[in-house]
Amino acid sequence: MVNLTKGGNAPLGSTTLQVSVAWKDRNPNAEELDVSCFLLTDAKKVRSDDDMIFYGQRQSNDGAVRVRDMAISDGSGRKTSFNVDLSKLGSDVTSIAIVGTTAAGPVTALETLQITAAPETGEAIVFDIATGEATEAALILGELYLRNGQWKFRAVAQGFNGGLAPLATNYGVTIDEPAAPPPTPPSLAPAPTPAPTVNLTKVTLTKEKPSVSLAKKADGFGQIEINLNWTQTGGKKKGIFGLKGKAIDLDLGCFFELSGGQVGAVQALGNTFGNYEQPPFIELAGDDRTGSSTNGEWMRINGGQWQNLRRVLIYAFIYEGVPNWASADGVITIYMPDGAPIEVPLNETSNLGMCAVAEIINDNGGIKFNREVKYFQAHPQMSEHYRYPLQWRAGRK
Structure with missing residues (x-):
């Protein structure tokens, strides 16, 4: 060194x-x-x-x-x-x-x-x-x-x-900053298209500020990327009751409801990885089955097909390891093209296995992000609470 x-x-x-x-x-x-x-x-x-x-x-x-x-x-x-x-x-x-x-x-x-x-x-x-x-x-x-x-x-x-x-x-980067509206032009000539800028704003949804909305876009929202990351420790550290702890493995998933009323889930458990180009227009990019990936887990939503989705509930669940959510130090980040990242920290203490993190709602063609961060024992309790009429059976990945 x-x-x-x-x-x-x-x-x-x-x-x-x-x-x-x-x-x-x-x-x-x-x-x-x-x-x-x-x-x-x-x-x-x-x-x-x-x-x-x-x-x-x-x-x-x-x-x-x-x-x-x-x-x-x-x-x-x-x-x-x-x-x-x-x-x-x-x-x-x-x-x-x-x-x-x-x-x-x-x-x-x-x-x-x-x-x-x-x-x-x-x-x-x-x-x-x-x-x-x-x-x-x-x-x-x-x-x-x-x-x-x-x-x-x-x-x-x-x-x-x-x-x-x-x-x-x-360094020469053009930064997107709020500005006062320009005066009304004297003619009807179209205004020049502004140069693209970089948005440095980062939005964190909290109990005090639990929602953020985006207006409808004529050309859709592009690829919406969702990342789950957490502190990946374990293996040498003893867990509760003095037992050797396993590496943390959190899983990312979602419930969805299409515009026609069809409901379903996208997650690694049960190998229901979804489809980006066809319904449900949601795809899990992969599953870290060891808990060792430093990039966490990724899901993407086809924002070009947003009119075909009514709502999406993003959730995370503990597959193994981690006695509580606070020790996982998890965070879900939603990346929008040309927009500020939206973060939802999972920093509360709970020993229940599932966390409903955020609900993404089709609001007359726009998008509304709601912070949830509510904990449930398992899939059936969460799907019932959020009115997703799904049938559940034991599964594995």
Whole structure:
């Protein structure tokens, strides 16, 4: 392992690597650190808004950088990491900046902060960042850069005033911000189409703010992606009653009702994985049967067929392990094309096996997201509560 100090650099052993940022907050209830990557040219600017990889845009167009974990608990703090394949970058990209920003307050709120570049071959490069004197809400943590045909990592730790939006703007990203309506034009000539922008807003549904709605779109909503992620621990740690705990395995699923009244379920249990192109227009992307996948589980809804869906109830259930939901530290995130991610944390304590997380309702062609976070013993009790007339029998995956 290579340990760097501020300003130091080291060559990477391969062009395939994982970049991780780990931190521990002095206040456990504080806002998380948002970690982003920017693909930059020699001018230290992005080529387009697609070159910003963050919680709302989790992969670059060329697949060179993609989010692996997003603010997951690692036992002592939290961690965000990216899979990077430098060989996939265009020839005009000569560096990748890795930055961290806080939503409120300076970076001094962090007790520890570390960035690691771990190549597929060769030694990992580690940089421990001193946060005690950082007065800014944003830090350029480190940089992957190309020099004389060799990719290297540089320890930066450079503060930046303002937070994520001004930092992204500095790199040439166009940020979507609310603006006053323009004055009425003197003629009937159509207004020019605005350039696409990046939305940095992240919506968290809570007890206080349990709903959010999207207006009807003439061309549909595109692909709606739903992710379930959780703290994946177990195996060595003893569980309740002193028994050896198993790795956590949460499963993602949904009940659905089509516009014609037909109801059903999509889940790995019973191998009812659904279909994206045909009814029910919902598909489970896969099932992590070991609890070891750091990407969690994914489901997608065909928003182009939204008129054929009446409602969808997203749920999670404990397949094995985890004595209660609070210890799983789970979160469901709903990703909408060109929209802000919608998060629903599963941070309440319950020893019941199922959690109804969120209901997605067709509201006259629009979409309404309702936070539920209600716990049930099993499928029959939950389907009865939400009026899904389904017959249940024992199943396995």
